[in-house]
Amino acid sequence: MATRTExxxxxxxxxxxxxxxxxxxxxxxxxLRPVPPIPxxxxxxxxxxxxxxxxxxxxxxxxxxxxxxALMMSSGFQDSIAMKLAYDMKLAQNVPPDGSPIALxxxxxxxxxxxxxxxxxxxxxxxxxxxxxxxxxYIAHTGGSAAIGLPGVxxxxxxxxxxxxxxxxHVSDILRENEFVVPEDSRKSAFSRAFNxxxxxxxxxCTDNKPLGTRFGQAMKAMNVVDxxxxxxxxxxxxxxxxxxxILVDIGGGLGHAxxxxxxxxxxxKCIVQDIGMVVSEGRDELPEELKDRVEFHxxxxxxxxPIGGPGVYYYLKYILHDHPDPASKKIxxxxxxAMDSSSRLLIDEHIVEERMGPDSHKxxxxxxxxxxxxxxxxxxxxxxxxxxxxxxxERLVVERVWRAKGTGNGIIEVRLA
Ligand SMILES: C[S@@+](CC[C@H](N)C(=O)[O-])C[C@H]1O[C@@H](n2cnc3c(N)ncnc32)[C@H](O)[C@@H]1O
Numbered sequence: 001m002a003t004r005t006e007x008x009x010x011x012x013x014x015x016x017x018x019x020x021x022x023x024x025x026x027x028x029x030x031x032l033r034p035v036p037p038i039p040x041x042x043x044x045x046x047x048x049x050x051x052x053x054x055x056x057x058x059x060x061x062x063x064x065x066x067x068x069x070a071l072m073m074s075s076g077f078q079d080s081i082a083m084k085l086a087y088d089m090k091l092a093q094n095v096p097p098d099g100s101p102i103a104l105x106x107x108x109x110x111x112x113x114x115x116x117x118x119x120x121x122x123x124x125x126x127x128x129x130x131x132x133x134x135x136x137x138y139i140a141h142t143g144g145s146a147a148i149g150l151p152g153v154x155x156x157x158x159x160x161x162x163x164x165x166x167x168x169x170h171v172s173d174i175l176r177e178n179e180f181v182v183p184e185d186s187r188k189s190a191f192s193r194a195f196n197x198x199x200x201x202x203x204x205x206c207t208d209n210k211p212l213g214t215r216f217g218q219a220m221k222a223m224n225v226v227d228x229x230x231x232x233x234x235x236x237x238x239x240x241x242x243x244x245x246x247i248l249v250d251i252g253g254g255l256g257h258a259x260x261x262x263x264x265x266x267x268x269x270k271c272i273v274q275d276i277g278m279v280v281s282e283g284r285d286e287l288p289e290e291l292k293d294r295v296e297f298h299x300x301x302x303x304x305x306x307p308i309g310g311p312g313v314y315y316y317l318k319y320i321l322h323d324h325p326d327p328a329s330k331k332i333x334x335x336x337x338x339a340m341d342s343s344s345r346l347l348i349d350e351h352i353v354e355e356r357m358g359p360d361s362h363k364x365x366x367x368x369x370x371x372x373x374x375x376x377x378x379x380x381x382x383x384x385x386x387x388x389x390x391x392x393x394x395e396r397l398v399v400e401r402v403w404r405a406k407g408t409g410n411g412i413i414e415v416r417l418a
Contacts, residue, residue: 004359008062011055018052032129034099034146043406050408054359077168082124083148084161089113091121092141092148095131099146101138152222155215160371163201163212167191167374174377184325186376201375202323206277217255217279220319224257232258232316232349233265235403236412239314244268247313251302251336252320255283256295258349259316263294272308274300302332306339315340318349322368325378326389333393337417345400346415352402353382353409362409386413 005011023029025045027038040046061069086092094110095102104122108115122139125131130144147153170190175182186192186200197204205213224231232239239248239262246269250259253273263271271294273283284297300307302320315336321329336346351368354361369380381389383402390397396418404411 005058006062008059011059011062014055015052015059018048018055022048022052032132032142032144034097034141034143037143037147037150046408047406050362053363058359077165078124079128080161080165080168082121083130083157084165085121086125086130086145086148087158087161089118089121091118091131092145092154095139095141095145097141097146097149099140101134101140104137104139107139150222152218155219156223159212159216159219163191163195164371164374167194170194171374182325182373182379183377184327186323186325186328186378189375189377190373191375202276210278213277213279214282217282221255221257231261232318232347232412233261235405236347236414237403238345239266239269242266242268242314243312245270247272247308247310248316249274249306249308249313250316250318251300251306251332252317253283254279255286256297258318259295260288260291263291267294269294271295273297274302274308276301302335303328304335306335309339309341311341311343313339313344314347315344316347316349321348321389322350322372322380323376323378325376326392329378329389330393333390333397337394337397340417342417344417346397348386348413348415350386350411350413351380351409352386352404352411352413353380355382355384365409390415 022045025042025048026040040049064072089111091107091111091113094107102110104115104118108118111118122131122133125145126133126139128144129142132140132142134140148157167190170193174188174190174193183189187198187203189201191201192198192204195204197208199208205216239246248259248262248269248271250256250262250271250273252275253259254275256271256273259271259273263269273280273295275283275297276299280297280299287295287297298307306315317332317336321332324332333346340346351362351365353365353369365380372378372380387399390399394417397415398418400414400416402411402413
């Protein structure tokens with residue numbers, strides 16, 4: 001594979017061809033300026049962007065050399081700490097949103113943080129194009145720093161630098177204590193240890209810390225809207241010809257972003273969003289008026305049962321099973337299977353991990369796989385692991401088709417009951 005080459009000249013050719021191809025498939029050339037981000041949805045652009053990033057990372061590894069690579073990998077946490085400090089000091093909110101610069105002294109007086117400390121944080125961040133020093137002592141936003149202030153994206157940044165970063169140091173203890181076997185119990189995760197609770201992440205944010213739950217719901221909604229990843233509507237064609245009144249149950253659907261998009265695109269669908277805790281009432285409150293007769297929010301714990309049955313129902317699970325180790329995932333699936341008949345379909349919308357590891361694996365997969373480990377003791381799964389999980393629930397579950405999104409690690413696994 002070309003991206004595994006060690007030849008810098010070959011890599012430079014790949015990069016220059018990819019850039020030309022990329023530019024001809026995006027509406028505007030990318031910029032570091034703080035303009036509203038335009039999600040890249042063109043399939044070719046998404047695929048080429050991935051190849052380009054892989055080739056660029058390869059060049060960095062080759063040119064950095066082995067010692068710097070090892071040291072940089074071992075100190076990657078410093079980027080997260082710098083982002084956390086920027087978040088805690090409210091730096092993004094206090095820099096002008098229009099991209100004009102602010103003097104460091106003024107930023108210090110607005111935030112109440114000593115200028116010297118701001119400089120230390122900015123030194124880290126500007127080295128990765130998050131904020132820019134426009135002239136000595138003057139700081140302005142780049143797109144990367146402005147994104148921290150975008151509604152929802154800011155919630156995801158906060159989730160990562162708070163729950164993620166706080167949990168991270170505990171994972172090595174959890175694994176060492178268990179002879180490096182990942183415990184198949186979300187209540188024994190690095191998150192639970194870090195937050196001093198014997199609850200799982202979702203139990204905790206539904207009971208002990210509801211503001212974290214609200215923040216997480218907003219973060220998931222934003223990620224679904226802004227990250228440009230293909231969604232149910234774009235990928236799963238059969239919904240177009242579903243008969244009028246067909247029910248789609250969005251299990252653990254959060255604020256209902258996927259169900260709302262499906263209802264908007266397909267007038268034939270009736271959507272039921274199931275979730276727990278405050279997210280149900282928050283979703284109801286945010287529902288557009290014109291969809292109130294076709295999108296409903298129901299409180300339902302997916303560990304307790306699946307009350308919606310009948311012929312032709314679509315059961316949709318997006319980013320649910322990756323939050324749960326195999327035993328809990330099997331429990332969730334077994335309730336759905338009990339509600340299914342041969343005409344219903346189970347749609348699992350998740351990342352599908354490539355069998356081969358390496359620089360060409362999709363960029364989100366290693367990141368999310370570790371995030372699942374930290375928060376839930378769970379994992380991203382390969383196609384074979386998905387198939388094994390389904391067979392472990394019920395031998396009659398058959399994978400009808402995998403609808404893969406080009407250029408991303410995402411896909412919808414369509415499952416029926418034989
Ligand atoms: C990772 S989020 C995915 C949300 C949404 N499907 C999406 O893709 O954006 C997991 C969702 O599962 C919900 N959830 C967690 N535990 C649940 C349970 N026991 N029963 C029902 N929903 C649950 C959470 O509230 C959250 O909305």
